[in-house]
Amino acid sequence: MHAFSYARPTSAAEAVEMFSRAGEGARFIAGGTTLYDLMKLDIEQPRHLIDVAAIQQLDGIDTAGDVLRFQALARMSAVATDEVVLRDYPVLAESLSKAASQQLRNMATIGGNLLQRTRCLYFRNGANGFYPCNRREPGSGCGAMGGLDRGQAVLGTSGFCTAVSPGDLPVALVALDARVDVIGRTGMRTMPIEDLYRLPGATPHLEFNLAPGEMITAIVVPKTAAGRASTYHKIRDRESYAFALASAAVALEMRGGRVERARIALGGVATRPWRAAAAEAELAGKTLTPELALKAGRAAFAEAVPGHHNAFKIELGARTVADAITIAASRSI
Ligand SMILES: Cc1cc2nc3c(=O)[nH]c(=O)nc-3n(C[C@H](O)[C@H](O)[C@H](O)COP(=O)(O)OP(=O)(O)OC[C@H]3O[C@@H](n4cnc5c(N)ncnc54)[C@H](O)[C@@H]3O)c2cc1C
Incomplete structure (x- = not known):
């Protein structure tokens, strides 16, 4: 230290x-x-x-207004158990309650959750030159390429990095078109949550679109009827206290058995929280059937590029999306 x-x-x-x-x-x-x-x-x-933990103005949850507003220091456990979130936005509550452990959720903030760094084995276990990692040490190489890559991403990768974006909450927030408020030396600004995350490209060490010294102050989620017909479905090696192998956040606007509009994002399989626009388009305006749900799941992975040991994530991911669509639809009333 x-x-x-x-x-x-x-x-x-x-x-x-x-x-x-x-x-x-x-x-x-x-x-x-x-x-x-x-x-x-x-x-x-x-x-x-x-x-920043003592800044009281950054701690709080407001679900009464036109939008859901979570201050950056709200604890994961507080947001996960908020009664409006639980009732009207299960995708948010589930993305939080399926993350980490109760003790960690009591301590961890949602602002910190958005900015956690990858759990890639080569990133975390390689300090002091043991494994190369372009994300940890630009230009050093990537141990996962040609190494054990079972946990690596199949979407959004580059020749420099295949590390998975680890957070669950950001995936749910992408599906709900959330925004992030930040403050810096030049004042305040707001951006779509998707814009917070960079693709690795040739500079994987640059992970977030934040200037030095910019601080997240709040996460703002538009209220939507699709919130109730939503879920965060997370598949992992064990059923608790593990990061996603594949996950899907799905929120649906349904009319009868027909999908009016779908919002779908993926976790565990991509280098950033991943909007699955092709899967959304597959569902829009159609009557939902198990076959259509799987077709949408497969569309989400049409551009996936597997490594040596992680091709299973493509079929697993497609089926995770399909199951999530079915669960979300079952909540539509
Ligand atoms: C064993 C274990 C298992 C876990 N499992 C999961 C899991 O399954 N799913 C999941 O999503 N997460 C998981 N996590 C990660 C956990 O959710 C994060 O560690 C936590 O959310 C980070 O929040 P924090 O407040 O502790 O952040 P900190 O550790 O305090 O900060 C994290 C990063 O964010 C920056 N930061 C913090 N707050 C702000 C702010 N307001 N503005 C700008 N920068 C800020 C810090 O500089 C730092 O870079 C796990 C963690 C552990 C240790």
């Missing part, structure tokens, strides 16, 4: 100011469930920690 300074601002403006004064090597920290891990693994060596 390397020495670092520690500061605890009490407002968002103070946090941004402290970050900017601290200069290179500064990092925000919230619940600490990702960043402290990465520091202990020697993958991250921040020189200044700006602990």
